[in-house]
Amino acid sequence: MKNYSKSVSFCRFARSYSILEKFVFKDTLEKARFACLDSISEAKKILLLGEGDGRFLEKLTSINKNCQITVLDASPIMLGLAKEKVPVTFQGKIHFCEEDVTIFPFACEAFDVVVSHFFLDCFTEETLTALLKNISSTLHPGGKWLIADFVEPSLDTIRSINQFISLRILYVFFRLICGIEAHKVVSPNKMLKAHGLHESHCISFSKGLLKSLIYIKQA
């Protein structure tokens, strides 16, 4: 892998990632992560971006046993953990790529599904502008993009102020421990719309702090 910023790494955090997540969020992130999984049970070519420790891959390969999956993540430890989770019953193909998504040469219309859970929130608006354009182009017309992520609170209620503070603490943690560039969640909605994708499904969790979304690319 070339050019991946040495200061960004989820490796030191990879093995404790799921334990810390459950400690802080209980099962809420899991619910958001798997909320739209059934919608891709028949998909053939699937791209998992920033898959992390493989919890989504594990469920996907147990309900969709014959698909072709590309798992792209910059962390070799996360990729190793993901490999261990593939059930023996899976009969499809998986290609594990240790790559930096920001410089990856995505092939045009190569996938019918893209999944990016708790991943786009690692990047600034500037990075996302280029990234979302490239990822959109790798999706077939009519294809689906599944996104589970945090949402920046509106700051109009006491609850939303508390959510805002929790999110700031989370960002300080990920900036210090993993070196992510972002300070806040940038909604991908406008950028995806500009690339011909529209939101077809949205489920909210934790009083709006999290969303699980399906975008469809115009056919």
Ligand SMILES: C[S@@+](CC[C@H](N)C(=O)[O-])C[C@H]1O[C@@H](n2cnc3c(N)ncnc32)[C@H](O)[C@@H]1O
């Ligand atoms: C917050 S974790 C999310 C993991 C998982 N998708 C989930 O649902 O929890 C972000 C993941 O993205 C990967 N990542 C971060 N920046 C990346 C980049 N530029 N290229 C590829 N992977 C990256 C990290 O290694 C990590 O596994």
